[in-house]
Amino acid sequence: MAPTTWHPVTEAGGEFADLAAAEPDKVLLALDFDGTLAHLVPDPEDSRMHAGSAAALAQLGDRLGQVAIITGRAVDAVRRLGELEGRPGLGRLVVLGQYGVERWDAATGELREPEVGGAVAAAKRELVELLAELAAAGHPVAGVHLEDKQGRAIGVHTRRAEDPEAALALLDEGVRGIGERHGLHAEPGRLVIELRSSTRSKGDALADLVAEFSPGLVAMVGDDLGDLPAFELLPRLRERGIACCAVVSSSQEQPALTEVADVVCDGPDGVADWLTELARRVS
């Protein structure tokens, strides 16, 4: 049956499942959460893992060498929203949160959460003032909300504003200025700009996993600008003889991301179908 919700666009994308089926224990499967394993929703607290992806991961988790969720979210948020506690097939899952600053190993329960500094809390106070000033001046920032990510980062979300794109454009300069004053890194995403206390990227996180697990095959699945550094690592891994596959969860919000794809999926539904097919092939 021809796939309808995902399609390979390169040779690497077409052959990945065959290669994975031949040597499943050599596969490192790395996945983003929001927009990839979960549909985007107006309130980040309402995110849930796609049922199809959850079912596929339950199968893949026992077959593949290593599964990782590399996310901009805090580890705690993904454990809770992904309902990871007690899910089957998580023996080889690690969650790298806040772009790899935090780490949780599902098999051992080991949690790494480095110390939190004060810069994000100080920036948060200025962001609250900025939003109040803009609102008082009649700018359309109603619905813009802040997501405090355990003091390590803060997201300025505009999805719930009347005109989300316009609100994001209006806020961009001011938010970046606050970030610069407090030594924070600005991370743009889908209708969000985050200020982060770390410059660690998903590329750094994926490189660490490759060094740790020495996979022969790597698939990275993502949908947003924050996933680009991980996608951009793949050509360098190929030079080292590692078979790689960039799987993009496509969207109207980040259409250019498909340029790096080996497989293009129709959003989280397509990702769920691709994972289901991968699970079928490796089982």
Ligand SMILES: O=P(O)(O)OC[C@H]1O[C@H](O[C@H]2O[C@H](CO)[C@@H](O)[C@H](O)[C@H]2O)[C@H](O)[C@@H](O)[C@@H]1O
């Ligand atoms: O790396 P990810 O797992 O993709 O996380 C990136 C950010 O995702 C979340 O924001 C996005 O999803 C929200 C819920 O669907 C949506 O409302 C928002 O517009 C998106 O940008 C999350 O809230 C952030 O903390 C993550 O960094």
